[in-house]
Amino acid sequence: MIRPLEPRDLPAVFAINQANRPAVGDLDEAWLAQLVEWADLALVVESEQIDAFLLVMAPGSPYPSPNYRWFERRREASGEDHVYVDRIAVRHRAQNQRLGSALYEELFRLRPGRPVSCEVNVRPMNAGSLRFHERHGFGEVGQQGANGKTVAMLLRKPVEPDHRNR
Ligand SMILES: CC(C)(COP(=O)(O)OP(=O)(O)OC[C@H]1O[C@@H](n2cnc3c(N)ncnc32)[C@H](O)[C@@H]1OP(=O)(O)O)[C@@H](O)C(=O)NCCC(=O)NCCS
Secondary structure: OEEEOOHHHHHHHHHHHHHOOOOOOOOOHHHHHHHHHHOOEEEEEEOOOEEEEEEEEOOOOOOOOHHHHHHHHHHHHHOOOOEEEEEEEEOHHHOOOOHHHHHHHHHHHHOOOOOEEEEEEEEOEOHHHHHHHHHOOOEEEEEEEEOOEEEEEEEEOOOOOOOOOO
8 A cells, every 4th residue: 555654654664765775875764754854745655564665855845965956956947847756765575566666656646747857876886776767767867976976867757648639
């Protein structure tokens, strides 16, 4: 079941985040609570336990992440809207069972017509996540790097309505 993230989920979400470093960024519980407060959308997948989570930031957030700010500068320069996937992660034993895909389908359903931005590590390479994002319609719009790490900046444009049958 996909449902909104609630404060009682924070310890389980924190554990999933930390187990998936460095694919997702390191944090502490206080910073996680701050990210959830800033988030436009915070979802979890729960069966017997919390198996996965998704945090999405809208434009105009004070979130200082360099990757979020990269997309915000792009929006300010070009007017291109976006909602930013700050992090998506699945508990190790629940990976590859379409939970990540289900979270993205829910995001696309809840934010129809909105471009979706995110970044994926390419140095060190996160090939699984890159494939996962390409499969969901994301394409590279840039790269940025610091301290020996490089990320690919990805954007998923909304699917155009099909006018052929009108
Ligand atoms: C990437 C991730 C969110 C995908 O969710 P998922 O529920 O495992 O994926 P789905 O079952 O919906 O889709 C399967 C695809 O996900 C990717 N994937 C699966 N396991 C993965 C893993 N351990 N690490 C990274 N990607 C993985 C693969 O591309 C897979 O496709 P494949 O069959 O071609 O290998 C999830 O695997 C995960 O949390 N990975 C570790 C953290 C991470 O990389 N987060 C994204 C940071 S940008």
